[in-house]
Amino acid sequence: AQSVTQLGSHVSVSEGALVLLRCNYSSSVPPYLFWYVQYPNQGLQLLLKYTSAATLVKGINGFEAEFKKSETSFHLTKPSAHMSDAAEYFCAVSSYNQGGKLIFGQGTELSVKP
Amino acid sequence: EAGVAQSPRYKIIEKRQSVAFWCNPISGHATLYWYQQILGQGPKLLIQFQNNGVVDDSQLPKDRFSAERLKGVDSTLKIQPAKLEDSAVYLCASSLERGNEQFFGPGTRLTVL
Numbered sequence: 001a002q003s004v005t006q007l008g009s010h011v012s013v014s015e016g017a018l019v020l021l022r023c024n025y026s027s028s029v030p031p032y033l034f035w036y037v038q039y040p041n042q043g044l045q046l047l048l049k050y051t052s053a054a055t056l057v058k059g060i061n062g063f064e065a066e067f068k069k070s071e072t073s074f075h076l077t078k079p080s081a082h083m084s085d086a087a088e089y090f091c092a093v094s095s096y097n098q099g100g101k102l103i104f105g106q107g108t109e110l111s112v113k114p
Numbered sequence: 115e116a117g118v119a120q121s122p123r124y125k126i127i128e129k130r131q132s133v134a135f136w137c138n139p140i141s142g143h144a145t146l147y148w149y150q151q152i153l154g155q156g157p158k159l160l161i162q163f164q165n166n167g168v169v170d171d172s173q174l175p176k177d178r179f180s181a182e183r184l185k186g187v188d189s190t191l192k193i194q195p196a197k198l199e200d201s202a203v204y205l206c207a208s209s210l211e212r213g214n215e216q217f218f219g220p221g222t223r224l225t226v227l
Contacts, residue, residue: 043219049215106154
């Protein structure tokens with residue numbers, strides 16, 4: 001079975017500071033990993049995805065994530081936070097034999113202070 | 115390109131009533147998903163269609179929930195009768211094929227009183 005754990009339901013950073021959102025996964029088969037962002041009253045938007053190519057994945061809006069198999073982690077980072085980054089972030093796992101089914105973590109709400 | 119459309123955006127009902135949600139996926143997308151997102155949790159897959167066939171409905175409470183995608187295009191999710199714990203956002207997503215990137219609609223927020 002696959003699962004995702006996001007450490008920290010709320011993260012607060014100052015504008016311009018480093019953003020680090022943590023995600024650990026469990027999977028018995030090679031995983032596909034995703035980060036989604038959700039703004040209030042909107043659907044989810046894909047930030048980036050890992051599908052067994054490069055372990056450092058660059059996404060939209062300056063975000064990136066690194067797949068570390070030894071640590072079963074896929075943490076999301078951004079060097080400098082912007083006010084517009086305030087949102088809910090979800091990490092998700094899937095695999096080839098899951099047919100596209102996504103299993104989500106519980107989410108991390110990011111607040112950005114001016 | 116138009117995105118995934120869902121309606122209604124908001125719905126308030128009393129427990130034991132029935133409710134239906136509609137989803138129109140991106141044109142040409144063969145795979146359609148319904149997720150339930152309870153407040154404070156990540157989305158959970160309820161049902162997955164490939165064209166008009168069900169691929170995965172293992173998490174669908176079949177005693178009260180039903181879904182169909184008769185012509186392999188738009189889809190309807192129904193709850194009958196609703197319970198308080200059904201209060202959630204119901205998200206529809208579609209992808210070109212199974213395993214491809216999923217595109218999400220804005221969701222329907224259901225409140226059961």
